[in-house]
Amino acid sequence: MLKRISLLAFTLPMFCSLSVLADDALSLKQTLVNIDGLKANFQQTVTDINGKTIQQGSGNFALAVPNKFYWHLTQPDESLIVADGTDVWIYNPFAEEVSVMDFNQAISASPIALLVHRDEQTWANYDVNLTGHCYQITAKEIGAGVPNVEVCFNQKQLSSMKLEDQQGNISEFSLSQQSSLDKDDTQLFQFTVPEGVDIDDQRLKAMN
Numbered sequence: 001m002l003k004r005i006s007l008l009a010f011t012l013p014m015f016c017s018l019s020v021l022a023d024d025a026l027s028l029k030q031t032l033v034n035i036d037g038l039k040a041n042f043q044q045t046v047t048d049i050n051g052k053t054i055q056q057g058s059g060n061f062a063l064a065v066p067n068k069f070y071w072h073l074t075q076p077d078e079s080l081i082v083a084d085g086t087d088v089w090i091y092n093p094f095a096e097e098v099s100v101m102d103f104n105q106a107i108s109a110s111p112i113a114l115l116v117h118r119d120e121q122t123w124a125n126y127d128v129n130l131t132g133h134c135y136q137i138t139a140k141e142i143g144a145g146v147p148n149v150e151v152c153f154n155q156k157q158l159s160s161m162k163l164e165d166q167q168g169n170i171s172e173f174s175l176s177q178q179s180s181l182d183k184d185d186t187q188l189f190q191f192t193v194p195e196g197v198d199i200d201d202q203r204l205k206a207m208n
Contacts, residue, residue, distance in 0.1 A: 025128040028135045032115065034156045037064040039185060040178035044073070049168030062188050063116050064181060067103050070188040082191040083116070087203065089191040098193055101202035115151070115158075133159075 039062035046055040059073040069083035080091040083103060091098040114123060114137060129136045134152040150162040161173045193199060 024130040024135065025123060025126075027130055028114070028128050028137075028151075029118075029123075031135075031153060031156070032065075035063075035115075035158055037181040037185075038062065038158065038178055039070075039181055039188075040158075040175040042173045042175050044171060044173050046169060046171045054169070062181060062185060064186075064189065065116050066118060067116055068189040069116055080191075082189060084189050084191060089193075091191070091194075091197075096194075096196065097198045097200060098191075099200040099202060105202065 039060065041060045042058065044055070044057040044059070045053060046057075048054050055076070057073055057077075058075045059071070061072065062070040067083060067085045069081065069088075071081040073079045078093050080089075080093075082089045082091075086103055087100050088103055088105075089098055089100050114126065117123075125140055127138045127140060129138075133154070134150050137149045137151065139147045146163050146165055148164040150160075151158060152160045157175075157178050159175055161175075163171045163173075165171075
């Protein structure tokens, strides 16, 4: 009997923690309902594992449900990421190269995909923990490209994001001038390969 009571005392906190995590995931889902489509400017600061700033930048982004994302870094070096709902295009103007991968490949690399993905199977791959006005999103799978993401809200608006990569580098994004999408913004989620640019098609590699 004592052994049974000891086991019960040990497992109860685990079940309580799982219940809290489930509630936090539901809370995040409900919060994201209010931002099914938005655009904003961002300021980016990247620090290394020792807390040293290694890069600062700025740009603009937009997102729309389902599976559409636009990320345009304008400073210090331009780069562009466009998710059109099916594929993800990563464009480097300086190298004159664009990589393209299937959206399902891309979402496995970062919990940030939860912002535009409503699939229950995808959400099951992450733990969500609410602290104050911020949600900590952690990949359950070891080896994820971006294992940890923090998204914070001010009232119903997304105010900041923080991403930690496998090397311990942290990218922090502070958002400003946030607004809803209008009809003309749908073109943001369409990518046309510029003439003369090399294409690295990861979709073909994934199929082989």
